[in-house]
Amino acid sequence: MLEKIDCPNDLKGLTYQELEQLAVEIREELINRVFITGGHIASNLGTVELTIALHRVFNSPQDKIVWDVGHQSYVHKLLTGRRARFDSLRQYGGLSGFPDPRESAHDVFSAGHAGTSISAALGIALARDLSGENYHVVAVIGDGALTTGMAFEALNHTGHLGTRLIVILSDNRMSISPSIGAVSRLLNLVRLHPRYEPTKDWVKRTMMRLPFGKLAWALNKEIKKRLERALIPGFFWEELGFTYLGPIDGHNIKELEAILAKVRDYTTEPTLIHVLTKKGKGYPPAEADATRFHGVTPNNFKGSSVPSYSEIFGQTVLHLMRENEKVVAITAAMVDGTGLAVVAREFPTRVFDVGICEQHAVTLAAGLATQGFIPIVAIYSTFLQRAYDQVIHDVCLQNLPVVFAIDRAGIVGEDGKTHQGAFDISYLRSLPNIIIAAPKDEAELQHLLFTAISANCPIAVRYPRGSGQGVTPKSKLQQLPIGKGEMLRYGNDVAILAIGSTVYPAVAAAEQLATENIKCSVLNARFAKPLDSETILDLATRTKRLVTVEENTLVGGFGSAVVELLQISKVTDVKVERIGLPDQFIDHGPQDLFRSMFGLDSRGIARRVKSAFPHLVV
Numbered sequence: 001m002l003e004k005i006d007c008p009n010d011l012k013g014l015t016y017q018e019l020e021q022l023a024v025e026i027r028e029e030l031i032n033r034v035f036i037t038g039g040h041i042a043s044n045l046g047t048v049e050l051t052i053a054l055h056r057v058f059n060s061p062q063d064k065i066v067w068d069v070g071h072q073s074y075v076h077k078l079l080t081g082r083r084a085r086f087d088s089l090r091q092y093g094g095l096s097g098f099p100d101p102r103e104s105a106h107d108v109f110s111a112g113h114a115g116t117s118i119s120a121a122l123g124i125a126l127a128r129d130l131s132g133e134n135y136h137v138v139a140v141i142g143d144g145a146l147t148t149g150m151a152f153e154a155l156n157h158t159g160h161l162g163t164r165l166i167v168i169l170s171d172n173r174m175s176i177s178p179s180i181g182a183v184s185r186l187l188n189l190v191r192l193h194p195r196y197e198p199t200k201d202w203v204k205r206t207m208m209r210l211p212f213g214k215l216a217w218a219l220n221k222e223i224k225k226r227l228e229r230a231l232i233p234g235f236f237w238e239e240l241g242f243t244y245l246g247p248i249d250g251h252n253i254k255e256l257e258a259i260l261a262k263v264r265d266y267t268t269e270p271t272l273i274h275v276l277t278k279k280g281k282g283y284p285p286a287e288a289d290a291t292r293f294h295g296v297t298p299n300n301f302k303g304s305s306v307p308s309y310s311e312i313f314g315q316t317v318l319h320l321m322r323e324n325e326k327v328v329a330i331t332a333a334m335v336d337g338t339g340l341a342v343v344a345r346e347f348p349t350r351v352f353d354v355g356i357c358e359q360h361a362v363t364l365a366a367g368l369a370t371q372g373f374i375p376i377v378a379i380y381s382t383f384l385q386r387a388y389d390q391v392i393h394d395v396c397l398q399n400l401p402v403v404f405a406i407d408r409a410g411i412v413g414e415d416g417k418t419h420q421g422a423f424d425i426s427y428l429r430s431l432p433n434i435i436i437a438a439p440k441d442e443a444e445l446q447h448l449l450f451t452a453i454s455a456n457c458p459i460a461v462r463y464p465r466g467s468g469q470g471v472t473p474k475s476k477l478q479q480l481p482i483g484k485g486e487m488l489r490y491g492n493d494v495a496i497l498a499i500g501s502t503v504y505p506a507v508a509a510a511e512q513l514a515t516e517n518i519k520c521s522v523l524n525a526r527f528a529k530p531l532d533s534e535t536i537l538d539l540a541t542r543t544k545r546l547v548t549v550e551e552n553t554l555v556g557g558f559g560s561a562v563v564e565l566l567q568i569s570k571v572t573d574v575k576v577e578r579i580g581l582p583d584q585f586i587d588h589g590p591q592d593l594f595r596s597m598f599g600l601d602s603r604g605i606a607r608r609v610k611s612a613f614p615h616l617v618v
Contacts, residue, residue: 001025007081008055008106019056019253023048026075027282029086037089038414039097040071042280043142046172046250050140050275051075053256054168057264058136061105064124068117068141068151070098072170073107080106090414092589098418112418113386114356115148117141118167122158125165136166136264143171144333147355158270159241166263167242167272170250172279237272246274251281306467310407312442313463314339315473316449317376317405321347327453328368330354331378332361338378338407358383362390362402369400374453380408381421381462392431395458399433402459403452409438409462410501410551411581411595416588421462422581425528426556428460435459435482436528438500442468444526450477464501464551466591483530491519493616494609495539495546499525499558502549502579505595508602513609518616520609528558531565540566540574545613547577549605551595554580577612579605 001022004010014022026048034041052075054065060080067073077095078086082104088094099107109120121139128135145151146169158165206213237244245263249255256275263271307315321327321343333356335341344351354361358379365375384391384406395402409421428436435455439445445463452459488503489510498506503524510520521539525532528550540546548559559578566574579599586594595601599608610617 002029002078002083005079005083008060008079011052011056011079016254019052023052023253024282026052026078029078029083030074033086033089034074037087037091039074039090043072043172044074046277046279046281047072047140047170048075048281049251049253050168050170050256050277051079053253053260054138054140055079056253057257057260058138061108063136064108064121064138065106066109066117066121066124066137066139067099067111068139068145069114070111072140072142073099076106077104080104090416090588092587092593094588096416096588097414098416110418112415113383114145115141115150117145118151118154118158118165121165121167122154122161122163125163126161129163137164138166138168140168140170143169145356147333147357149357149359155240155242162241162269164268165270166267167270169246169272169274170277171247171274172277242270242272243267244272244274246272247276248273250275250277306470307442307473308339308467309442309445309463309465310337310339312339312445312468312473313378313405313407313449314342316446316477317378318343318346319477320376320449320453321350324374324453326372327374327376328352329376329378330361330365332356332358332383334378334380334383334407337380338405340378358387359390362387363394365402366390366394366398366400369395369402370398374401374403376403376405376449376453378405378407380419381406381410381424382408382412382419384424385427388427391428391434391458396431396433399457401456403449403455404458404460405449406460406462408465410464411586411591412465413591413594414588417585420586421465422553422586424460424462425550425552425558426560429529429556429561431458433458434529436462437526438462438528439526440469440486440498440500440503440524441471443471443474444480446474447478447480448526451480451482454479455482462500469504480526483527483532485526485532485535486524487521487535488524489520489522491521492543493519493545494613495521495523495543496549496605496609497523497525497536497539497546497558497562498549499528501551502600502605505600505602506549506605509605509609512602512606516610517618518609525558528561531561533565533569536562536565537569537571540571544574545577546574547579547605547609547612549600550580551600552580553583554578555583575612577608579608 001018002025027045030041030044082095085095090097096103098112100110101107117139118141121137125137141151245259248259259273317329328350329340329343330352331338331340332354335344335353340351354364361377365377368375406424409424412419412421425436428434437448439448448461452461488507496506496510506522510522513520523535548562550558552558557580559580563576581598596604
């Protein structure tokens with residue numbers, strides 16, 4: 001059946017028996033392909049029938065379907081003309097793992113972060129109304145993404161305006177990990193009372209048998225309201241200004257079609273359809289462990305002898321918590337992804353998962369810090385962007401001792417442009433009071449975290465995705481002097497100033513250049529702010545040639561900081577060559593490919609040294 005589907009119109013004439021077969025084939029395709037390319041598997045397995053029903057009822061791309069986050073849009077891609085290219089998913093030059101309007105007119109809005117769909121869909125619906133057009137707008141959001149403050153801002157505004165908009169809540173009780181918080185508890189109550197409508201009908205029939213019962217039912221809205229309060233399902237949403245329908249079986253295509261068609265044809269106001277789905281549906285291992293199968297890589301189950309930076313971070317935080325009862329940890333729906341799961345098991349009351357609420361996470365940390373605690377906010381670089389105002393206003397302005405453990409800094413690979421951690425040095429460096437550090441390896445990560453919890457000011461420690469250098473973790477941690485780098489190699493021809501993941505490639509480049517009689521000093525800078533000014537100025541004075549290397553955008557990054565230092569110090573006779581990420585959004589593809597492409601590997605660094613200073617080449 002799947003071979004016959006080249007566009008959504010091809011679904012229209014299929015029988016329900018054929019649609020069930022199509023759902024089976026789609027799941028087979030997902031399992032067969034995604035375990036080769038890597039990607040999000042469990043979330044897509046859970047939205048197969050929902051996606052089929054959406055494209056049967058609505059006419060994309062005339063009708064607009066906006067996917068939240070987008071990691072559940074693979075089925076949508078298969079049904080909208082991209083089946084033949086599906087084996088290129090998340091590969092360099094291939095299909096994105098998220099919606100991308102450059103790929104297809106069926107992808108209305110690019111999204112890789114949670115909570116954006118309702119706001120974007122409302123904007124599209126308002127544009128429709130202002131332009132006098134008449135198409136449908138559907139936002140598909142998961143219950144995990146519904147924990148974001150932005151989603152509630154959009155719900156509140158939509159309900160206030162009364163704009164015709166359809167919101168589909170795909171409720172599988174999960175984000176990456178099980179959903180948490182009061183909203184999750186509310187949805188649990190909804191699931192516990194799926195017989196709301198039959199119960200209301202029974203109460204109505206019973207009242208009709210009583211004297212004046214018909215009149216009482218017609219007049220006494222309080223009876224209905226109390227019933228709604230007792231059984232919950234629609235009360236919360238209807239108070240927000242939405243018509244509520246559900247819960248609906250998210251794996252019953254016929255039932256889904258019926259409710260979607262009803263809303264399409266008769267509803268003129270904001271409507272929320274509550275659809276119950278099962279993450280990992282149709283693949284027993286993913287159904288049993290949806291967290292593990294949220295995202296997979298081609299090497300996901302081969303294992304690695306080298307622990308990841310996230311794992312080292314988790315073990316180090318566990319050690320710090322055992323030593324200091326004032327240390328707490330906060331994460332935004334990333335307990336597993338950040339390595340905090342092992343910490344939460346031993347210290348469940350000192351690890352706070354706030355849901356997908358980065359702004360709240362940062363200001364929560366600020367509040368804890370005012371009372372003498374040392375909060376470690378474990379967050380991906382690309383997601384800390386969402387809490388930028390809170391970093392400025394609530395942490396740095398008050399100079400509070402909050403530790404930002406910035407995971408996935410630099411190139412992240414196949415998740416692509418929405419997830420690359422390319423900007424954190426730049427967007428943090430301009431802020432007063434904050435310290436910015438990056439370890440060269442996993443042992444230095446441990447030492448920097450140990451240093452951070454006694455810094456008594458805001459400090460960010462950024463580290464890359466994936467495994468470290470294979471350096472044995474330290475059992476005894478040591479304080480590192482803040483703002484002081486580490487000289488790793490001495491030479492008077494060129495000084496290479498490297499930070500974070502670029503340090504080892506810089507050393508290897510210097511070794512390679514030494515074979516060509518170009519003698520390089522290599523400084524492990526460690527800190528992007530404050531800089532090791534004394535050492536950098538000494539190297540500049542001695543060599544007159546500096547090369548800075550960073551896995552961050554060159555705009556406002558570590559290299560820019562070095563140039564500013566030279567300018568402020570009135571050192572004008574030094575040539576500086578900066579190596580880093582270009583001023584562009586970086587697409588999806590392997591980390592090593594992009595590091596090679598942008599000259600961040602040892603060969604690239606050596607090549608740039610020789611091209612910048614050709615007179616050194618014999």
